[in-house]
Amino acid sequence: MIILVVNNSMKTHHMIECPCLEQIQREALNWIEQETDLLTSADEFWNKIDYKHFIMSNPTLAEYCTSLKLMIREVAVLVAHLPTGVSLHTDELPVIAKMNFPILNTRDTYTEWWDNDQLIDRVEFTQPMVFNSSIPHKVCIGSTAVLPRVSISCMFYKEPIELLQTD
Numbered sequence: 001m002i003i004l005v006v007n008n009s010m011k012t013h014h015m016i017e018c019p020c021l022e023q024i025q026r027e028a029l030n031w032i033e034q035e036t037d038l039l040t041s042a043d044e045f046w047n048k049i050d051y052k053h054f055i056m057s058n059p060t061l062a063e064y065c066t067s068l069k070l071m072i073r074e075v076a077v078l079v080a081h082l083p084t085g086v087s088l089h090t091d092e093l094p095v096i097a098k099m100n101f102p103i104l105n106t107r108d109t110y111t112e113w114w115d116n117d118q119l120i121d122r123v124e125f126t127q128p129m130v131f132n133s134s135i136p137h138k139v140c141i142g143s144t145a146v147l148p149r150v151s152i153s154c155m156f157y158k159e160p161i162e163l164l165q166t167d
Contacts (some may be wrong), residue, residue, distance in 0.1 A: 012113040012121040012135055014163040015077070016099065016128040018069075021059050027058040028103045032077060039104075039148055042079035045086045045139075046153075049056040052076040061101070061154075069090055070156045080109070085141045088114055091133035101128045101130040104150040108142030125151065130163040 017022070030040055032056055038047055051074050055062050065072050078100070080086055085158070091098070106125040113121045113135045122140075123129070141149065 007089060009166060010132055010135075010164045012132050012137075012164075012165060013111070013123060015123075016163075017127045018064060018101075020064050021101070021128065023060040024064065024101060024137070025103050027060055028054075029150070030102070031057045032103070032150065038077055038079050039150070042077075042148070044092065045078055045080060047077045047079060049075065049077055054063050061152075065099070065156070067147060068160070070154075070158070070160060072089050072154050072158045073117045074148075074155040076153045076155075077103075078153055078162040080139055080141065081142055081147055083141050083145075083147065085109075086139035088090060088138040090136050093134070094095065095155050095159065096134045097156075097161045098131045098133050098163055099128060099154045099156070099160065100125070100131045101154070103152055104148070105146040105164060106151060108145040109149045110140045110142065111137055112140055113137045130160050132164050 036049065054075050055072055062072065104123050110122050111123050112119055114137065139148070
């Protein structure tokens with residue numbers, strides 16, 4: 001895995017080992033299917049949800065984040081329905097370090113970070129990652145990907161920004 005550095009101070013992402021990922025995926029997908037229609041009709045990529053209900057319905061996610069000493073402040077569901085992916089953007093401040101979890105159909109989908117017209121990093125989204133949302137990024141959908149691509153993004157009371165610091 002290649003990790004490139006932006007401005008010599010922060011990485012684009014940091015992959016996280018998560019032995020309970022399959023259970024988190026099951027609980028999250030169950031909630032999304034029962035409580036929303038996002039799998040069939042999401043109008044936006046970033047979808048705000050009743051994150052308190054989501055967290056209560058996803059004890060594995062809550063326990064996993066607590067084991068990392070992270071207290072969840074908010075969760076969003078990210079859904080890409082189009083094979084064109086999601087265009088280049090920078091997320092709304094002040095949050096910089098989010099933790100994204102792949103939920104459904106993330107194989108052969110990639111997050112790319114850009115500096116002007118230069119690609120600075122690209123990663124296939126197959127495991128959780130602390131994600132630097134302050135660097136312009138986009139979602140690319142590969143030719144063998146299945147849609148919709150679904151993930152969740154967790155924001156915390158204390159951001160895990162240290163995981164994005166360069167060594």
